[in-house]
Amino acid sequence: MKKSEMGSRISTVVLISGSGTNLQAIIDEINQHQLPIEIISVVSDNPNAYGLKRAEKANIKTQIINYDSFPDRIIFNKILVQKIKESNPELIVLAGYMRILSDEFCHQFKGKILNIHPSLLPKYQGLNTYDRVLKSTDEYHGSTVHFVIPELDSGPIVLQYRTKIKPHDNPNSLAKRVQQGEYLMYPMVIKMFAEGALRMVDNQAIFNGKPITKVRIIE
Ligand code: GRF
Numbered sequence: 001m002k003k004s005e006m007g008s009r010i011s012t013v014v015l016i017s018g019s020g021t022n023l024q025a026i027i028d029e030i031n032q033h034q035l036p037i038e039i040i041s042v043v044s045d046n047p048n049a050y051g052l053k054r055a056e057k058a059n060i061k062t063q064i065i066n067y068d069s070f071p072d073r074i075i076f077n078k079i080l081v082q083k084i085k086e087s088n089p090e091l092i093v094l095a096g097y098m099r100i101l102s103d104e105f106c107h108q109f110k111g112k113i114l115n116i117h118p119s120l121l122p123k124y125q126g127l128n129t130y131d132r133v134l135k136s137t138d139e140y141h142g143s144t145v146h147f148v149i150p151e152l153d154s155g156p157i158v159l160q161y162r163t164k165i166k167p168h169d170n171p172n173s174l175a176k177r178v179q180q181g182e183y184l185m186y187p188m189v190i191k192m193f194a195e196g197a198l199r200m201v202d203n204q205a206i207f208n209g210k211p212i213t214k215v216r217i218i219e
Pocket of ligand 1: 017096
């Protein structure tokens, strides 16, 4: 029997740095369609992240681990691991979290971390994907949900959303369309994981017992 059918919801920590619209989409999906997770904490490295307000409004515990109040990245990352270990989540969702996770973090929570990246990976790893794609001759742009491994934006891909680039698109108009897709896609993948259908084994994404060899794209 699937976990969700047993009525259990997997404990989840969401990491954010900014506006938290993906977090909001996930909260809405929990409230409106019984996405079978319980967000036990929303953690932000940025005390001014608007996503913190969204969490408070939904009565979700928030934790600020202010990057600027630590002497260096190494210490910040150590505290981050420690705090998340204390929560002992079954799933960690990166939703616009703008820091690079340490190797220790990735190893400690291996197979439990999902990220959403605004490009059709492996294209455009890193930042400013909208500017970069608009300077290219690509026909499509989109977003990717993948498991996290220590190599940046390189973990096994689960699902992608794509949209055609229009002649008059600018970074904002394109981001708007891509993000609408993210709000559909991220809860879908989280549900797959929460129900036990999706796993990462030996750095491969496994869905319903089979490796995902050909990436599924929705549009
Ligand atoms: C998303 O578009 C996602 O692709 C990227 O950062 C953005 C975060 O936006 N990782 P928000 O904080 O969820 O509004």
